[in-house]
Amino acid sequence: MTSVQKNRFAVRTAFFLLFLVAPPLDLFRFDLTAGHALLFGQPWVIGVDRFIAGDIGAGHLAFNVLTRVLLPILAVGALIIGVAYKWGRLYCGWLCPHFSVVEIINSLMARTLGKPSLWDQKRLPEVRPDGSLLKPSKIWWPVTAGAALGFAFLWAVALLTYLLPPAEIYSNLWHGTLTANQARFIGVATLLLFIEFTFARHLFCRFGCALGLFQSLAWMGNKKAMVVGFNHARGHDCSTCNSACDNACPMRLHPRTLKRSMFTCTQCGQCIQACDQVQAHNPQGMLLQWVGGGCALDKSGRGLGHHPDIPPNCFKPSGTQANTGT
DSSP, rough: OOOHHHHHHHHHHHHHHHHHHHTTTEEEEEETTTTEEEETTEEEEOOOHHHTSSSSSSHHHHHHIIIIIIIHHHHHHHHHHHHHHHSHHHHHHTTOHHHHHHHHHHHHHHHHSSSTTTTTOOOSBBOOOOBOOOOOOOGGGHHHHHHHHHHHHHHHHHHTTTSSSSHHHHHHHHHHHOOHHHHHHHHHHHHHHHHHHHHHHHIIIIIIIIHHHHHHHHHOOOOOEEEEEEGGGGGGGGSSSOHHHHHHHHHHOOSSGGGGGGTTTOOHHHHHHHHHHHHHTTTTTEEEEEEEEGGHHHHHTTTOOTTTTTTTOOOOOTOOOOOOOO
């Protein structure tokens, strides 16, 4: 695992834990019992009840809606879209707690079936990019199914704690005293998430996630945004590879194609790591690197390496990184 992947693993693990502990620590949740949100332990109240009681006027209520609902949503949305416009779906590849599950289940599926998804037509090569062997065995099925079920249950409980007092939910779970509605929510959510994690996890990321879609649209709108670039001039070096970059992609994309075919790329960099491992003994280094600015125009399909705005030497020797400025 490269230093980039180690850092990404640490960041997404920390964010996944934050996703779980945010409600118990009252960092952020909406309490249906209290009828308002909590942010960093403080009530985040709009004041509808006070308006109905006549304690505040319509102007005060409108101001609260603007400052406590609309502006925060717009600010968070602008931040996510702004980051995506310049660097792509970094939230998905580096933070999203759902994508963390996608990668874990993909890895377990590969150990079980020899392919990361039930819908893949071909099995992965037994020789991995780092030279290790992948020997799939159905003996891994209990672990794979157990992980999908465990994460589904964990997600279901976490989602419920964003809506009801976490202390009550965890206490009821521990003592086996969940209310009918609580048990129903956790049961149905666990079942649906188990099905999704088992059969359609990366398909949801590609076609069902609205947040991912808006990030992708913003990224596609900037032809100079950071993207995984392919060194066409050295394309012949791919003849010694078994499409390691394609096999490594958790979204089942093809990193050497044009940007429009990489619409749902999460910038996880696993394809780059695979290429680096395969070309480890090549003095010219890997063929895939993150690029940006003029160097990213090649992936837009405008010039395929011959556009006048594409600077020379976009690809650096192994161990360094091309310019990703936009």
